[in-house]
Amino acid sequence: MAYLSSVFPGHFPAHGASPGWDGLPPERRFAEERSRCFAPAWQLAGHSQELRARGDYLTIELATTRALIVRDAARTRAFDNSCPNQPHALVMARRGKLAGAISCPLHRLSFALDGTPADPAASAPLVALELAVTGGLLCVAPAGAAAAPRFLPGGETGEPARVINETVEFSEHEVLADWKIAIEQLLLHRMPEHEVQGGVQNFGAPELASDPAGHQLRWRAVPGTDTNGTGADGAAWQRMYQWPNILLEWRPDGVSAIQVIPLTAGQSRWQCLEYAYRDPDARTQEQGARARAGRSEALRLDIDLASSTQRGLASPGYRASHQGSVPSGIAAFRQLLATQLR
Numbered sequence: 001m002a003y004l005s006s007v008f009p010g011h012f013p014a015h016g017a018s019p020g021w022d023g024l025p026p027e028r029r030f031a032e033e034r035s036r037c038f039a040p041a042w043q044l045a046g047h048s049q050e051l052r053a054r055g056d057y058l059t060i061e062l063a064t065t066r067a068l069i070v071r072d073a074a075r076t077r078a079f080d081n082s083c084p085n086q087p088h089a090l091v092m093a094r095r096g097k098l099a100g101a102i103s104c105p106l107h108r109l110s111f112a113l114d115g116t117p118a119d120p121a122a123s124a125p126l127v128a129l130e131l132a133v134t135g136g137l138l139c140v141a142p143a144g145a146a147a148a149p150r151f152l153p154g155g156e157t158g159e160p161a162r163v164i165n166e167t168v169e170f171s172e173h174e175v176l177a178d179w180k181i182a183i184e185q186l187l188l189h190r191m192p193e194h195e196v197q198g199g200v201q202n203f204g205a206p207e208l209a210s211d212p213a214g215h216q217l218r219w220r221a222v223p224g225t226d227t228n229g230t231g232a233d234g235a236a237w238q239r240m241y242q243w244p245n246i247l248l249e250w251r252p253d254g255v256s257a258i259q260v261i262p263l264t265a266g267q268s269r270w271q272c273l274e275y276a277y278r279d280p281d282a283r284t285q286e287q288g289a290r291a292r293a294g295r296s297e298a299l300r301l302d303i304d305l306a307s308s309t310q311r312g313l314a315s316p317g318y319r320a321s322h323q324g325s326v327p328s329g330i331a332a333f334r335q336l337l338a339t340q341l342r
């Protein structure tokens with residue numbers, strides 16, 4: 001640190017100095033956020049039912065690792081998806097089927113589906129990641145991570161009873177907004193206060209529960225009238241925010257998630273996953289299709305508002321007026337953030 005602070009004055013704390021958070025340059029703050037908030041976190045990778053047969057795989061680029069999840073005969077495993085010889089991904093596609101081995105596309109260095117070397121040139125196995133299934137969703141974390149979060153509305157772990165359709169929607173959006181602005185925008189739009197005031201969806205009195213130990217916020221509400229196209233059949237929707245970057249929504253027709261990945265200070269990638277249940281009745285299916293259209297519209301709005309907020313913060317003429325109270329979801333997020341960065 002003493003050396004770095006002499007070579008890059010102002011970018012690293014001088015020996016013995018303890019500068020305030022605000023005094024650090026943005027790239028240093030970003031590095032701290034990534035290592036304190038994201039490196040130990042469990043992250044969403046897909047759904048367990050996407051991997052139905054031997055060789056089926058999923059890949060995903062996360063904040064501090066890229067993950068490859070592979071189904072072997074009876075077991076599913078997760079690895080760091082990096083070639084040992086070059087820092088590129090071993091497997092590039094989001095989803096597919098491996099013919100019995102994991103091979104680098106360049107020199108064909110290969111590994112068995114359990115990660116062990118299948119080539120004399122490979123001197124070590126692939127780096128294993130922790131893998132957990134919670135509410136049917138596949139989550140990965142670095143080896144030795146704390147227990148996985150519980151995603152199901154009742155807090156159960158493992159597989160859900162419902163079967164999902166094979167058609168899965170996965171999309172990624174690069175957004176010119178910092179991950180913190182992205183999360184605040186999503187919480188503002190999707191947690192209670194906004195819904196009460198008439199958001200994209202229309203719900204009756206929502207209930208918000210906070211679980212500080214599990215780093216979660218849970219929201220439960222029943223759709224109101226049919227004006228939003230989702231019907232009023234009395235079935236509750238549940239939304240959940242999982243620290244630091246996952247928003248989940250459970251509905252009668254399926255489950256969807258948005259995961260915000262920090263790319264740089266001021267830029268993030270939003271990963272959107274949509275799973276529809278295979279067997280809902282015709283009415284629920286129709287409501288699901290209409291709600292899906294509403295979700296795309298809401299996502300577009302959230303991306304536009306988050307990018308615009310980022311530009312607004314950078315504008316020298318902008319002064320926040322601090323009118324009104326901070327919504328409860330955002331207050332809870334700021335509290336968690338402050339605890340991690342203390």
Ligand code: FES
Pocket residue numbers: 083084085086104105106107108109
């Ligand atoms: S670059 Fe991957 S094995 Fe050579």
